[in-house]
Amino acid sequence: MDMRRAALVFVSVQLLCAQDIVLPDGKAKSLVQNSCTECHGLDVVVEATMPVNQWRDTVKQMVKRGAALTPEQIDTVVDYLSVYFGADKINVNTAGPTELQNALQITADQAAAIVAHRKANGNFKDLDGLKKVAGLDAKKVEAKKDSIGF
Numbered sequence: 111m112d113m114r115r116a117a118l119v120f121v122s123v124q125l126l127c128a129q130d131i132v133l134p135d136g137k138a139k140s141l142v143q144n145s146c147t148e149c150h151g152l153d154v155v156v157e158a159t160m161p162v163n164q165w166r167d168t169v170k171q172m173v174k175r176g177a178a179l180t181p182e183q184i185d186t187v188v189d190y191l192s193v194y195f196g197a198d199k200i201n202v203n204t205a206g207p208t209e210l211q212n213a214l215q216i217t218a219d220q221a222a223a224i225v226a227h228r229k230a231n232g233n234f235k236d237l238d239g240l241k242k243v244a245g246l247d248a249k250k251v252e253a254k255k256d257s258i259g260f
């Protein structure tokens with residue numbers, strides 16, 4: 111069991127045993143406790159699982175809504191949340207077409223193109239290789255780079 115999963119189980123058990131949620135220890139624990147509980151419970155936070163770039167978007171959304179965080183604190187909170195409530199990166203060399211489609215938010219045709227490309231040319235080695243797949247938008251691939259693994 112990896113650390114993140116252990117933390118999730120820990121949090122889930124806490125959820126079942128008690129109403130008050132205990133966050134895993136970390137640099138941003140008190141920041142999250144203080145600035146993410148103004149409008150909804152911590153349950154909304156700990157039940158979410160997403161890759162780092164999505165956490166960044168979410169936290170920025172929350173700041174737009176009114177969460178009081180400085181840009182530096184946003185980084186700290188995003189790091190913390192993606193360690194404990196992060197989704198693993200998608201491996202573009204092993205993922206199936208549906209998984210690719212969902213994780214990269216691409217069309218079925220684009221996902222099929224990734225699968226066809228790796229069948230024809232072997233595994234992708236890096237982001238640049240992935241960007242070469244016909245029909246893929248390099249900018250979109252770049253935007254998802256934090257959640258792509260090889």
Ligand code: HEC
Pocket residue numbers: 142145146147148149150154155158168169171172175176177178179187
């Ligand atoms: C100013 C109010 C406010 C603050 C502060 C706030 N949120 Fe939210 N949050 C919302 C609203 C409104 C929603 C959407 C409705 C809901 O799910 O309750 C939401 C939903 C969410 C969701 C569900 C997914 C989504 O995007 O709808 C997550 C995860 C989340 N917030 C995380 C956080 C985190 C992390 C913080 C602290 C950095 C935070 N929120 C602080 C208002 C806020």
